Amino acid sequence: GSVFASLVQAPEDPILGVTVAYNKDPSPNKLNLGVGAYRTEEGKPLVLDVVRRAEQLLVNDQSRVKEYLPIVGLADFNKLSAKLIFGADSPAIQANRVATVQGLSGTGSLRVGAEFLARHYHQLTIYIPQPTWGNHPKVFTLAGLSVKTYRYYDPATRGLNFQGLLEDLGAAPSGAIVLLHACAHNPTGVDPTLEQWEQIRQLMRSKGLLPFFDSAYQGFASGSLDADAQPVRMFVADGGECLAAQSYAKNMGLYGERVGALSISDAGITASKEVIINIAGSSKEVDDFVCKTADVASKVESQLKLVIRPMYSNPPIHGASIVATILKDSKMYDEWTVELKAMADRIISMRKQLFDALSARGTPGDWSHIIKQIGMFTFTGLNGEQVAFMTKEYHIYMTSDGRISMAGLSSKTVPHLADAIHAAVT
Numbered sequence: 001g002s003v004f005a006s007l008v009q010a011p012e013d014p015i016l017g018v019t020v021a022y023n024k025d026p027s028p029n030k031l032n033l034g035v036g037a038y039r040t041e042e043g044k045p046l047v048l049d050v051v052r053r054a055e056q057l058l059v060n061d062q063s064r065v066k067e068y069l070p071i072v073g074l075a076d077f078n079k080l081s082a083k084l085i086f087g088a089d090s091p092a093i094q095a096n097r098v099a100t101v102q103g104l105s106g107t108g109s110l111r112v113g114a115e116f117l118a119r120h121y122h123q124l125t126i127y128i129p130q131p132t133w134g135n136h137p138k139v140f141t142l143a144g145l146s147v148k149t150y151r152y153y154d155p156a157t158r159g160l161n162f163q164g165l166l167e168d169l170g171a172a173p174s175g176a177i178v179l180l181h182a183c184a185h186n187p188t189g190v191d192p193t194l195e196q197w198e199q200i201r202q203l204m205r206s207k208g209l210l211p212f213f214d215s216a217y218q219g220f221a222s223g224s225l226d227a228d229a230q231p232v233r234m235f236v237a238d239g240g241e242c243l244a245a246q247s248y249a250k251n252m253g254l255y256g257e258r259v260g261a262l263s264i265s266d267a268g269i270t271a272s273k274e275v276i277i278n279i280a281g282s283s284k285e286v287d288d289f290v291c292k293t294a295d296v297a298s299k300v301e302s303q304l305k306l307v308i309r310p311m312y313s314n315p316p317i318h319g320a321s322i323v324a325t326i327l328k329d330s331k332m333y334d335e336w337t338v339e340l341k342a343m344a345d346r347i348i349s350m351r352k353q354l355f356d357a358l359s360a361r362g363t364p365g366d367w368s369h370i371i372k373q374i375g376m377f378t379f380t381g382l383n384g385e386q387v388a389f390m391t392k393e394y395h396i397y398m399t400s401d402g403r404i405s406m407a408g409l410s411s412k413t414v415p416h417l418a419d420a421i422h423a424a425v426t
């Protein structure tokens with residue numbers, strides 16, 4: 001017999017398994033609201049026009065070859081990605097305090113960051129929100145970190161449990177790592193306000209907690225790349241350490257290209273050179289300090305290379321070249337922001353339409369969270385039993401926690417979903 005005959009069948013991934021079940025359903029009315037991928041009003045996957053154009057430019061450029069990228073990836077891509085998340089005028093970038101490596105989309109970037117921390121950081125506990133993206137605990141545990149949770153979502157208000165969050169982070173051991181969703185929290189669609197972010201920042205800095213941002217939806221929440229990066233930029237602006245894992249899966253529609261980045265910003269000085277000279281007494285000391293911090297970034301990068309090389313050697317070239325082409329060219333960048341905003345706006349309009357459809361049906365309960373929540377997902381509050389009912393009777397597929405992808409909805413399918421929700425709760 002086979003040496004593997006005694007293996008047990010592993011369960012499907014709870015998120016990707018939804019699509020497996022959907023594909024098996026022969027019903028013509030079936031609806032997949034499980035996948036975290038954008039769909040057009042016609043229910044089709046979307047390749048952005050600006051991405052098509054960038055690819056055309058790349059194909060036509062005869063000088064391009066298929067050589068390996070460096071271990072850290074495409075240099076232009078890394079620089080531009082750090083600017084995109086930290087801000088073009090970020091003092092951390094200007095002082096060379098940021099080490100950036102290209103990663104295998106968001107997941108791979110999180111994993112490399114986690115492996116780096118497991119090897120080189122003194123506190124191996126990472127706090128993740130409750131609930132969070134289902135892959136987070138697995139990625140961090142397998143990287144060698146010890147995972148704990150902090151309160152995040154309040155089922156009663158279907159909003160943020162801010163008090164619980166502050167209490168749990170306040171009780172975390174000094175130096176602990178904290179995973180923060182930069183915007184459009186998955187699966188809840190609930191984000192802190194900027195005032196709440198400021199309180200979180202102050203608490204974390206006062207306790208020396210290390211922020212690790214997961215930025216999988218920059219631009220997808222509000223439609224603005226800058227607005228969605230605000231929480232990250234608040235943490236970078238205070239001069240403290242900060243990690244950020246970026247994904248271009250959603251905001252550039254590059255899902256299968258697996259393109260993302262990990263940036264690690266080292267601590268630095270926030271005061272102006274003049275102020276520091278007053279304190280330090282000489283400009284040479286300041287220059288020494290700036291030089292020393294740049295030196296840290298170079299050490300960080302050197303250690304990231306040791307994480308990456310035995311894992312996948314170096315990252316793929318195509319997706320990163322598309323992103324770099326677009327970010328480098330101000331006209332293409334502007335085109336991207338327009339197409340990105342159109343995707344975000346369509347999702348916001350789906351929220352409104354679903355809310356209106358439930359109001360029109362007189363569906364019992366308060367459904368205002370559908371329009372209050374932000375980003376790709378709505379955390380409906382439907383329980384596992386209700387979800388199973390909707391799948392069985394209405395052929396609607398979603399994760400069992402009641403999360404639906406608003407990007408998978410269209411004006412045509414909203415009534416079907418509203419009928420199903422109405423039937424499930426009455």
Ligand code: PLP
Nearest residue numbers: 036105106107133186216247249
């Ligand atoms: N982080 C969050 C919160 C996500 O929702 C996702 C995708 O669903 C990811 C990270 C990683 O996605 P990818 O590896 O496709 O970039």
